[in-house]
Amino acid sequence: MGTGFKGMHPASTFVFFVFTFVFSMLTSHPLLLGISFFCAFIYDVKLRGKRVVSYFFTALLPLSVLIALFNFLFSHYGVTVLFEIRGIDFTLESLIYGLIFSVKTTATLLWLDCFNEIVTGDKIIYLFGRVSPKLALVVSMVLRFIPLIRAQSEDIANAERGIGIATESGKLRGRLRSTARRLSVLVSWTLERGIDTSDSMSARGYGLRGRTSYNSYVFSVRDAAVLILSVFATIAGMFVNSSLTASYNPKTEIDLPDAFSLVLMLFLAFIMLLPIITDLREERKWSISKLKS
């Protein structure tokens, strides 16, 4: 289950992340992107600690540079020409927009990293299962079968080693042949095991009418609040995005926020900080209750 934001209802957390993705992908205003990037980064650091820093420097930063560079080399819109090579203008606008675009991608990927930490496989199955029970059944069975198949593959390899027919070194051809044999055994075993499972399911009454499914999530007032706030935030985000223009073609024009959009921006920042606020509040409560006892 997890605590804090992770312990919330899957629907609320899912809608929250849909909001962050849509917002980060649609906006091109540097301030709005900055807010999104900042919130995603600190929440990811809160969730995954130091690993985020290495993820940022080994994967996200190179990707950003690549995107910005690609954009600078291949797009030639804009009026401010920085230099010219063989009649092709390299412009400031394409450089700036490339940087903006890479911040956008980085922010989305950071939110995705948080998403993978919070909305785990079981929650996705739960959300799916409400709409499509058969698909949810398939996905949850697949998730159970994968470790089973891996373990069986290891068993087969051990048996092959035991009778001396496993080829694990030497020529590629021999190794491929050995692997192909193992795969073949594995497939036969998998299919037989599948028949066993389905017999067991029928024996327990799968597919009969009137059977209900177990549900371990409670939808509380807090979850409803997060859900509604996320929906509002999506609308507010779209509104701010359309009222604050940030245009990079043909020349860079970035609106400064007026009072009203500043208020909306603060609201958006608050929503994006909501997960970390929830987590910190819960941790504080926990440490206080530990001190009391």
Place this chain on the structure above:
Amino acid sequence: MQSKSARLTILSVLLFLVLAPLTLMLSAKYLDSRSYYIPAVIIILLSVIPFFVFFENRKIKSSEIVIVSMMIALAVASRAVFAFVPQFKPTCAIVIVTAIAFGPNVGFVTGSLSMLVSNLIFGQGMFTPFQMLGMGLVGFFCGLIFTKSRYRTDKLIVSITGALLCFGVYGLIADTCSVLMFVTDYTRESVMSIFASGIPYNAIHAVTTGIILFFINKPMTDKFTRLRVKYGVFEIEN
């Protein structure tokens, strides 16, 4: 029951036909930020829904559901079996074999769910919806072409078609995601350069898929036939 399933499927197709152009129109009108990733994902989701609605509502034996799940699990887990040659990813080949045995609809579901589950384990990426559609379509087309064809046991034809579909359909759709991630100014050369940079990777993927298909098609078909004779599952239907 059958008519309800048909009605729902037609409804979801109509939904796609109405909402997909609407998404395009709205994004062309209101999105000046040149990020077409979100409309693309919306259209992909809309196009995937009819297949899943059809799968959800068709009559399918519990043994067949389990076998499909097993094949998806095998498609995902088989990457680990071939771990010593990193380019060898049998996922696509196993999806194709399952599609040939089960028909286009199950082929689509197998392909797209194997991508979804693989990403559930290794972490969702921005590629997930594109991979789901791409691999699903590979399964769909293979089922459409081979399930009722007499060439389904022909090693060479199956493996060449599989490789071509893997290259043309899966590669193209997966690379479209890179285009949406990298390009901000959609000129012919910028889009083409992204697609071109994906060609070597896609070619390796397609060729290995073809090779694996060449070797596993016959044994897998035999194993499926054995199951059909022994347990009565795998009756081919649409």
